[in-house]
Amino acid sequence: MFQNYLKIALRHISRNKGYVFINVIGLGIALACCLIAFVNYQAGENADSYHENYDRLFMVVANGVGYTQPTADVSSALVPLAAEELSGVEAGVRFDKRGVTIQYGDAVFGEGLALADANFLDVFTFNVLAGDVNAMKDPSKILITKKQAKKYFDEETAIGKILTINPGQEGERQLEVGAVIEDVVAQSSSVRFEFLTNINFLETGPRPDTLSNWSNRVNASFVLLKNPADEAQVTQQLAKYIDARNQHTKWKRTKYLLEPMNGLFMKGNDINNNRLGRAVHPAFYWGPGIMALMILLTACLNFTNTTISFSNKRLKEMGVRKVMGGGRMQLMFQLLGESLVICLLAVAVGVILAEYLTPLYNAMWSSMDLALSLDYFQNTGLWVFIGSMILITTLLGGAYPAFYISSFRPSHIFRGNTKFGGDNWLIRSLLGFQIIISLVSIIGGITFAQNAAFQKSYDLGYNVDGVINVQIRNEEEYTRFKNVISENPSIQRIAGGRNNLGFGNWNSNVGNPEDNRSAQTHLIGEDFLEVMGLNLVAGRTFDKNLETDFTESVLVTQKFVKEWQWDNPIGQKIKHYYGNEKKVIGVVEDFYASSFFDKPTAGVFHFMKPDQFRVMKINVGKNNLVETNNYLKEKWTQHLPLVPFNSYYQDEALMEATMITDNVSFLYLFLAIISVLLAATGLFSLVSLNVLKRAKEIAIRRVLGATAENITYTINKHYFLVFAIGGIIGALLGGWFAGFLIDQIFKVTQGVSLISTILAVLAVCLVGGLTIGGKLLAVLQTNPAETLKSE
Amino acid sequence: MIQLKNIEKYYRSGLSKTYILKNVDLTIEEGEFVTIMGPSGAGKSTLLNILGMLEDPTDGEYYFFDEPVHKLRERKRNDIHKHYMGFVFQAYHLIDELTVYENIETPLLYRKVKSKDRQSMVAEVLDRFNMVAKKDLFPNQLSGGQQQLVGIARAIISKPKLILADEPTGNLHTKQGEEIMELFKKLNEEDGVTIVQVTHSEKNAQYGQRVINLLDGWVSTDEKV
Incomplete structure (x- = not known):
């Protein structure tokens, strides 16, 4: 049975190459975008999760007088004391970063030197590739990443080499390379470093900081809890250190809080004085996802539309199968199976395409050091995602056609009075949706492009250029x-x-x-x-x-x-x-x-x-x-x-800012082109079908003397309505969404202009008009007598 | 085998009813070869479709081997349809994407016959109809008569008790038509299959034992040949 279905599916596909091509390419592009958007989202969502202690790690932050958000600025004396005194705390780690120059032979570079407590590598998970895993415990050692090892020492072994560290004024020191650590991926780590040494570095030298001093501070303080469920209890216990700190400084704290490592990466902007480095705006993670889903939705709508349009050819087969004893469920499974085959082909195209697009996408966000990759061997989430994409796409695109086509009675089919096409309210709504999505994307694209121009010429009130x-x-x-x-x-x-x-x-x-x-x-x-x-x-x-x-x-x-x-x-x-x-x-x-x-x-x-x-x-x-x-x-x-x-x-x-506006408008325009193309193919197949179905009517009308305008009106009166409703909703929704997105990202914007809406509506109407017009021209050039003869 | 009591089929348009069939009472015994005749629009095909459970009558009772079909659930009706009936159409209605072999095999798939049994059953039928050489061809590579042979082979593959044929020779040349009719006669006489055919041709009617004439939805005559 299955073999039979597969055979007929493949033969059906080979006989309808145009239909298959449109959908496989459309869905393929959509799936490629979804894949990239998914790993992009994963990068933010799973950041830091590679630490074995991920669930038990917390950053200590504080509420203070004069701050509306919690601040990462806590005393350097806090976490060692908490680790020692509080039963729920297994370890405390402080992390800091200083700008230094590092010299080896003739090579001198300005670098960031990370400083952390001796237990840093026990608490956080960073792979030591070479050297001593306990190098952190020795203040005379420095740990460097593989990338830096290559930069300073070429391919020689780095272990044992002496680097000269100069923190700025005086106090030049020599540290020995104790270990080489795997490169830290910026896009998935809150804690990042290239050079790392014991925090003792700060306490020695000509102008030492005393870290046990309550008025001193470090960039970030972490605690490792014995059990993540103790969070509330530990938070309470931390309250006893408030006074110790407040005695030593006038910037009073009111409460210490624990910020879980799980989610810290995405939340970074909500913490004051977060010196771990610039966190990424969350919109960066969900924005592309929304766009990719919009593309997927148009592709699925198009899939549904074209499947139904092409189904006229399948009606006889369905009738015969019913007469031969095929039940409706069996037929639905067969049709869904065929959709599945197309989706699988689309996935293949999508996976290949995504392989090409990912590096391009990374390159778009040049200053963010983006390094997304599709790692099918390690990333099980990717397989789950692809699996659910196949399921969703098959059902979204194939369910309605399967349901619809399998519903007809064979006796009606054989009598020849079952034909379907673009006059179904559902198909018309699908077209309406496509128009809306097209408009939303075009308006967004124009808005961000206009905004880019606006910002480029905007006077920031100071000398930016020279x-x-x-x-x-x-x-x-x-x-x-x-x-x-x-x-x-x-x-x-x-x-x-x-x-x-x-x-x-x-x-x-x-x-x-x-x-x-x-x-x-x-x-x-x-x-x-x-x-x-x-x-x-x-x-x-x-x-x-x-x-x-x-x-x-x-x-x-x-x-x-x-x-x-x-x-x-x-x-x-x-x-x-x-x-x-x-x-x-x-x-x-x-x-x-x-x-x-x-x-x-x-x-x-x-x-x-x-x-x-x-x-x-x-x-x-x-x-x-x-x-x-x-x-x-x-x-x-x-x-x-x-x-x-x-x-x-x-x-x-x-x-x-320039990169973001340029990229967002680029993504939007990409989305716009795809959704307009897909909507146009959907419209074309609808109109073709409608014309086919009404060939006789049109021919009779023409014989009776209808003009080209009359015919145009007769065929398209439904579509005018779809365009009008879709146009209004799309224009409103598009304007609102573009405005919402741009306000989320920028404070200085031009907003959404009326021009962008008008241009978008004109563009969609133009494409729609050309699509319909092309088909109509073909109809009007045929001889009505021929049509009637063949009917 | 079949008993129809007061079968009616009509469409409502506003207050008036348009009758396709009216007051049809009919009994068909197992092993009969029945021909339904009548002018266009008399309701022949509708009657055949009702017999084949492809259409429901608006009113009346239908007993198949004493089962009240009109009261049965869809699933049960499909079962009867599947196990007792084979169809032959004027336009053959083969599935264009399937080969001769696969077309004949299709009904067996829906009856969940095992693969091995399927192979031998299809092979046997192909042999009987002298079509072994053509088994891998697609319908559009066959002549009309050959296509109808495939259609009949498909209809009898699952050994139905009843074959319903809707103008089976309507699209064929005289010679081919005769061959097909001979085949039906043989099936009826040798295998004991009950056959109900719809036709316009007096000549074809001669192959059967009984002729029912329909006129405007009524049974006007019902006589032995």
Whole structure:
């Protein structure tokens, strides 16, 4: 029986290549997109799960006065004490990261050095590829990833090599490579590192931090519970450490909380001061999934539509089979089996296609270091997903046709009065759905494309285009390099700062902690405002000749003035950033420091001397950026050969936003093209069928003198309605969804324009019109007499 | 074997009824060869379809081997249909995607006959109809007469007690038609299969033993040949 079904399915397929081709390709593309969206989602959902202790690991965070979200900023003294004293806690691990330069022979690179407690590798799971698994316990050792081992030592064995670590000012130290660790995949790890050593590193050296000090802090503190069910109990017990901390600092904490490792990766943005590195916006994980499902839905709708349309040919077979004794269930299984064969073919196409598309998708998100892959050998979830996709697609696309076709009575079929086609309300609704999805995707595509253009020309309120930033570590580097390059005429102005606009600006409390107010912190040197093109709207700027400006004066932004409702800001006194009371001497015009992701926030500028500088800002104008950057690099390597040259353009601050808008609009347009093509094939098969079914009627009407317009109207009056309803719903839904998505991601947008909706509707109508028109033309060119003769 | 009591078939359109069959009383004994005749639209095919359980009468009683078919559930009716009846159509109605062999085999699949038995049963029929050489051809590679032979082979493969034939020679040349009719006669006489055929041809009617004439849904005459 099964053989018989398979045989007939294959013969049916080989006789209807067009139908099979359309559906296998359509479903194949949809499944490829779903596969990529699935591994993309998995990457976020399963991040960190490779740690054996995944379920028992928690990050310690705290609620505090002045914070609306919990903060990762907890005292470095906390977790060792908790591990020692609390029965439910098996271990505590602190994790920190410092910028250092690492030197081996002539090679010098700026790197991030991770520091962790000795038990780090016992608690977290990272594979040691070579060397001593206990190297973490020896403060004279450093552990490096395979990638870094290759970078520094080529293919030689890295173990035992001595690296010179320079944390910045003084305190250069030699550490021996103790182990090589497998590379940490950025997309699946909250805890990431390239170089790792014992946290003891911080407590030694010329200016040691005392980690047992309650006022000290580390980037992240983790606890490993004996039993994950103890979470609530441990949370309660942690409360006893609140006072110890609060005695030592005025930024009071109210409660310690445990944030499970399970989900931390996705939640990273909801934790203040999360210094584990930039977490990814959750939309990045579910957004592509929604789009892929939309493609799948159109492909399935199309599958249903074309299957029904092509089923006229199957009617006789179904009738015969019923007469031969085939039950309805048997026939439904046969038809579903045929859908299954098509779905399996589509899966094959999808899997191959996904193999090609995955690297392209990874490359689209260049700055995110995305490394998705379809690993069929290890990823069992992928098989479950493919299995359920096959099931869903077969049922979604094949169930209705199977149900419908098997329902006819053989006596009606043989009498020849059973024909079906595009006049069924369900088929019309399916077409309506396709139109809606097409519109949603086109509107989204246009909206994001327009938004990209809008953002590119948007004035952020500061100089984004003509500034090169060079990383420096101390005053000596600043002064030396400034003197060297001042002679270059294309360099207009040079400034220094401790932090930089657009690259990780942080908030600090303003006033007293209980006021619950904060403002962005800008630590700037002389000429910073001028180089960055920030405008002063009241008062005066900092004066390097006035010693009091460094200690007693601040500038604030307009937004700050507004928040504090000052009529006359100049002369007001505030406490901000380490708490000294300072006097406002000027007001700076508002600007968007965080690219397009946030609105202008209240900000406070503090004046820094060159010994605090970490970045040198060089205004070179828009036109000779690259040229000047090369010049800077050349001069730097000449004069500071042992320090790596590290520069970046100011407009890189917008890079992520630009990448996101460009990519989202690209994905949307991809979706739009596919859904429009699929809708057009669906429409074409419907109209063809309708024309076929009504060939006689059309011929008679023409013999009776109907014009082309009359015929067009007669055939298409149902579709006009479908287009009208689908168009209205699609336009509304598309506008709403594009607006929703763009607001989720950006704070500076143009919104959804009327033009995008109108263009989308026009495009869909045009494609629909051409599809129908093409078919009609063919009908009108046949001789009605011929049609009638053959009927 | 078959007893019809007051069978009626009509369609309602508004308040009026359009009758296809009216007051049909009919008894057919096992082993009979019955011909149903009558002008177009007399209700011949409808009657045949009702006998074959492909259509339900609007009213009346239908006993098949004393089973009240009109009261039976769909499943039970399908069972009877499956086990006792074979159909032959004017337009042959072979499945185009299947070969001769597979077409003949299909009814056995629905009767869950084992693969080995199926092979021998199909082989036997092919042999009997002299079609062994053509078993791997598709219907469109055969002449009309050959296609109808396949149709009959398919109808008798599961050894039905009753064959219902709707103008079996309607699409065939005279010569081919005669061959087919001879075959029916042989099946009736040698195998004892009951045959009910619908035809326009007086000549074909001569092969049977009894002729029922329908006129506008009524049985107008019912006589032995």
